[in-house]
Amino acid sequence: MKSSTKDKAQGVFHQVEGKVKEIAGKVSDNPKLEAEGTSERIAGKVQEKIGQVKKVVGK
Template identity: 60%
Template sequence: MKSSMKDKVEGAYHEATGKLKEVAGKVIDNAELEVKGRNEQASGKVQEKIGEVKKVMGS
């Protein structure tokens, strides 16, 4: 698997797990878990963008 595709897949995975953590944190009223979920979503979005840039650059 190309590096760019790997970054995009891993980024999507982190976004999804982050969303689950955020929702779980809201449901069980755990602010720390909610924040961790938001942070993981953000890092997933960044990783996906890195994958897109690598694809454009040909890496």
């Protein structure tokens, strides 16, 4: 698997996982879990963008 495709796939996975943690944190009234989910979701977006940039650059 190309590096760019791998980054994009992992980024999407982290976004989904982060969103699940956010919702679980809200439901269980756990602000730490909610914050962890938010940061993971944002990191996933960044990783997905890195994959898109790599594809454009050709790595």
